Amino acid sequence: MFRNLRAYLEALEKRGELRRVRVPVSSELEITEIADRMVKSGGPALLFERVVGKDFPVAIGLFGTRARTAFALGVEDLDELAQKVERLLALSPGRGGLSALMGLLPKLPLLRGFFPKRVRRAPVQEVVLKGEAVDLTRLPVLKCWPLDGGPFITLPLVITRDPETGELNLGMYRMQVLDRRSTAMHWQLHKVGRRHLEKARKLGKKLPVAVALGGDPVLTYAATAPLPPLPGVSEFHLAGFLRGAPIELVRGVTVDLPVPAEAEIVLEGYIDPEEPLVEEGPFGDHTGFYTPKDLYPRFHVTAITHRRGAIYPATIVGVPPMEDAYLIEATERLFLPALRLVLPEVADYHMPPEGVAHNWVNVALRKEFPGQAYKAAYGMLGLGQMMFAKVLVAVDEEVPVKPGFSTLQEALSHALPGRDTLLLRGPVDVLDHSSRAFAYGGKLFIDGTRKLPEEGGEVPFTPRAHPELTQEAEALEQRQWPGVWGVTLRKERPFQALALAERLLRHPQSAGIRLLLLADHDTALTPEELLWAVLNNIDPERDARVMPGMEGPVLVLDGTRKLPEEGFNRVWPERIRMDPKVKALVEARWEEYGF
Structure with missing residues (x-):
């Protein structure tokens, strides 16, 4: 376990997995480009000590490799998490009276830390800012990608309480900073926070909200976990179970909500369900595409509390692999x-x-x-x-x-x-x-x-890849792997991809193929990028077809951009790409950063 974020960073530094960047950098795009290069190369976590015009340093890449994520969660390998839960699920006394209950005693240490601990004082409340002193623009909130609608808080631990049952929820929902004292709250259709807000609306109440930044990385992970609804159990319990020590919680200074005592920064406030929704986005999302503008509730910040010398934690999402x-x-x-x-x-x-x-x-x-x-x-x-x-x-x-x-x-x-x-x-x-x-x-x-x-039994099939592929004018690039054919094209008209598929499958090169993947011209023909693009761009009911090939049926997935004439009437988003000027800037400064 790590008591807080700085303890984790110190441990990473001892392992050679943290690099400090001591020169000034910008929170607008520059940090993203540096962090993106690091995570895609399996590089270290980063601590940007001087962010232009901001009051706090930025830590990023905290979960940037499989091994680092395991270290953050207190295990040697992520597979140990399954073993830990298996031991917990074995805590069943069954039948057998007192002797069966006594048999549980050796296993009870597994639950050590499960229940949070309330404290009266907390490092996260060393500095308290209220009213006019609240200024979100002093935080080094990242504008991650060129078309983003503004700066987004990307690693928030959002705390709410069910207005009817009192059950706590800790979730991670991005937050676009709108002005000095408010953000948008990205509560999607299926999220628990949104359900809490709807209940507050029915009761005619405002919904208190607290947002923690930092703390033990186990707590940050727990906020992302899809915990099933269990009465009396929250993500605070999950984090305590994983770390083997209770999460220390303190009452907020302006909201009646528990907040992590060892967090770096806490934003306190409320959402008024009767207020008009605010425009949020676009945002370069974990899909690798921008999610378009939409309407979400406004979070009003009534107080900011933080440690002296607090560190702002962040992450970026985009075209995989990402942390x-x-x-x-x-x-x-x-x-x-x-x-x-x-x-x-x-x-x-x-x-x-x-x-x-x-x-x-x-x-x-x-x-x-x-x-x-x-x-x-x-x-x-x-x-x-x-x-x-x-x-x-x-x-x-x-x-x-x-x-x-x-x-x-x-x-x-x-x-x-x-x-x-x-x-x-x-x-x-x-x-x-x-x-x-x-x-x-x-x-x-x-x-x-x-x-x-x-x-129906097995159907004889030998997966093959043909080194010389047919020349088809519309197929800009082609590549085959045993059983799979990947093709990119420049789409200019409706149903062009499926028509091309029919022609391709009449050629001898379709022998030994059971899957044909079609993607747009800007897709690299590696298995990883091809599958990323196709899976993002299909609705299987519309875009999956079974067509005859040279040696039996072939599954065709049309992963090209869909046109209105093809029955698609929603907004098709832009793929995330960094501004070439920012890429050139980072390239020129690479040695200056200390890498």
């Missing part, structure tokens, strides 16, 4: 034992970074009867935030679920398109820009398990 991928992997490991309780046939699962969490899930199954893969898929899609999954790929127990592309290739060896693929419909992430409607769209299930006789 959120490692937080997602931590969540996979943490919730695997619970998933197995509900679906015992699940051996393992993984959400590849290219799928930006909800777009792609691989699952390995212990298969015993026909149709079991479909049973598992239906079950997973009904569990919490797994309901947002867009593409679900099943393989047999012995198949590794990562790296994602290798798992997909193995699945294609046993999945006959049409027979072993299934299109569904259901809720999707509100950030999914390609769905048929807001928060509602298609899903694709690929059964890549070995087929039993009742399922």
